[in-house]
Amino acid sequence: MANALVNSVVSWFLKKRIHDMELFMKHPQELQDNILQDLIYYARHTEVGKKYGFDTIKSYTEFANRVPMSGYTEMQDSITRSMNGEGNIFWPSDIKWFAKSSGTTSARSKYIPVSQQSLEDCHYAATKDLLCMYLNNNPESKIFKGKGLRLGGSNTLDKKSGTVAGDLSSILIDNMPFWADYSSTPGNDVALMANWETKMPAIVQETIKEDVTSLAGVPSWMMVLLNNVLETTGKDDILEVWPQMEVFFHGGVSFDPYVEQFKKLLPAGHIKYYETYNASEGFFAIQDTNDSKELLLMLDYGIFYEFISMKTYGRPQEKVIPISEVELGENYAIIITTNAGLWRYKIGDTVRFTSKSPYRIKVSGRTKHHINVFGEELIIENAEEALKKTIKEIPCAIKDYTVAPIFMEGKEKGAHEWMIEFATQPDNVSAFAKALDHNLQRVNSDYEAKRANDITLKQLIIHNAKPDVFYKWLKKKDKLGGQHKIPRLSNSREYMDQLLEIDRGSTSL
Numbered sequence: 001m002a003n004a005l006v007n008s009v010v011s012w013f014l015k016k017r018i019h020d021m022e023l024f025m026k027h028p029q030e031l032q033d034n035i036l037q038d039l040i041y042y043a044r045h046t047e048v049g050k051k052y053g054f055d056t057i058k059s060y061t062e063f064a065n066r067v068p069m070s071g072y073t074e075m076q077d078s079i080t081r082s083m084n085g086e087g088n089i090f091w092p093s094d095i096k097w098f099a100k101s102s103g104t105t106s107a108r109s110k111y112i113p114v115s116q117q118s119l120e121d122c123h124y125a126a127t128k129d130l131l132c133m134y135l136n137n138n139p140e141s142k143i144f145k146g147k148g149l150r151l152g153g154s155n156t157l158d159k160k161s162g163t164v165a166g167d168l169s170s171i172l173i174d175n176m177p178f179w180a181d182y183s184s185t186p187g188n189d190v191a192l193m194a195n196w197e198t199k200m201p202a203i204v205q206e207t208i209k210e211d212v213t214s215l216a217g218v219p220s221w222m223m224v225l226l227n228n229v230l231e232t233t234g235k236d237d238i239l240e241v242w243p244q245m246e247v248f249f250h251g252g253v254s255f256d257p258y259v260e261q262f263k264k265l266l267p268a269g270h271i272k273y274y275e276t277y278n279a280s281e282g283f284f285a286i287q288d289t290n291d292s293k294e295l296l297l298m299l300d301y302g303i304f305y306e307f308i309s310m311k312t313y314g315r316p317q318e319k320v321i322p323i324s325e326v327e328l329g330e331n332y333a334i335i336i337t338t339n340a341g342l343w344r345y346k347i348g349d350t351v352r353f354t355s356k357s358p359y360r361i362k363v364s365g366r367t368k369h370h371i372n373v374f375g376e377e378l379i380i381e382n383a384e385e386a387l388k389k390t391i392k393e394i395p396c397a398i399k400d401y402t403v404a405p406i407f408m409e410g411k412e413k414g415a416h417e418w419m420i421e422f423a424t425q426p427d428n429v430s431a432f433a434k435a436l437d438h439n440l441q442r443v444n445s446d447y448e449a450k451r452a453n454d455i456t457l458k459q460l461i462i463h464n465a466k467p468d469v470f471y472k473w474l475k476k477k478d479k480l481g482g483q484h485k486i487p488r489l490s491n492s493r494e495y496m497d498q499l500l501e502i503d504r505g506s507t508s509l
Helices: 002-026 028-042 047-051 060-066 072-083 116-137 168-174 178-182 196-207 219-233 256-265 380-393 429-443 445-454 469-476 494-503
Strands: 097-104 107-114 147-150 155-158 163-166 212-217 247-250 272-279 282-286 295-297 303-309 320-322 331-338 345-356 359-366 397-406 415-424 461-464
Touching: 002 028, 002 116, 028 060, 028 303, 028 331, 072 097, 072 107, 072 163, 097 168, 107 116, 107 168, 116 168, 116 247, 116 272, 116 282, 155 168, 163 168, 196 219, 212 219, 219 247, 219 256, 219 397, 256 380, 256 397, 272 295, 282 331, 359 380, 380 397, 380 429, 397 469, 397 494, 415 469, 415 494, 429 445, 429 461, 469 494
Parallel strands: 097 163, 147 212, 212 247, 247 272, 415 461
Antiparallel strands: 097 107, 155 163, 272 282, 282 295, 295 359, 303 320, 303 331, 331 345, 345 359, 397 415
């Protein structure tokens, strides 16, 4: 009876929501303009609104000319004040929640404001839309006959100010609507446990008793959980534990390095994989069709988008454009203005548009997480594509990896050093390194030019990491679980040198 009621409500909502999506697909710029005006009007009496004269801004051009772009460093003082209980600084409604994410050079962690509006109109709206799209594409689905296994982080309450800080996933779980909580596992007591190593067996013990039909989480941590499930149950694959499993909703990191491993864990052709693009700052895009690698940019979640071509990013000729001016195939940094009080905020991600009708994207990397020490302009998308090609040529499975430059010394040429933790070793690591180097040249002409005749760069080096090196690094940094991860690419050797210390057996960082 309960399932029939749920299916009836979902069916009604699905039809209504599909119609709404069709509207923003047909009139994207008009909708974005309306969202910007609504945000400006709503925040006109805040400190930020008064400072930049929101009450007299009538157009995007005026907004762009008056309000400067910012990053976390520029907002840090205001956010700290807000966390201490001050209101009406950058958003008029009270900010009770702050999503904790990886830090900057000036702060160990970032605390991104999450307003009631962004919680409901962005994050929870996206969760409903994700289900809506999945069910629309798979009408035979029986997802609501079982439960969804959610894998999130933890949070802490500041009793003095009454604010809560923690992983975004934990904030969402803690405030989840009753209908979502009813169909999810594990329960909040276990889902919000702080200690990852205690939490993991607790999740396993609770969820193996349930009929789980869907998974949601970051691929790397979900893989850890599923392997623990198999170890505990003694089963050969996850479908022996949860035979009704049908979909994995994933995000946070590229899924490409994990595809083959999940196919072994879930060995059935009917399993669907749906990608999401969500972050502490907002929920931005959703895979809207089966078996696609393109994500539909969601334009009606209270977020106004701007973009900067990476060809000019950070340079004197830098140009910021609205969505109506983007071009296909160009690599763009994203700038957002949100219903949580982020104004022209640089989130640090880069995307490429694959379609403009409707607007669909692929996440290509990070503005900071790239390697350009030698003019090679290597971005995460290049690294993932080259790995994918190499794994097809030399079969293996990769659990985790990071890349750093080896700087030139005297007459010595530079190179890239890859630390890779293999889940399944290649037959020949040296051959794998040579093939990976070749494939990087195939996907990145700048890297190819620097590698020509070893003019600037020598062939890359692979450091074959010992088991659990990345896990140990995250544990030492108190970053187990949630969406925490080591940056894939870095212009410095900070992460690489720390990982090498752990790999050699040192206990200090």
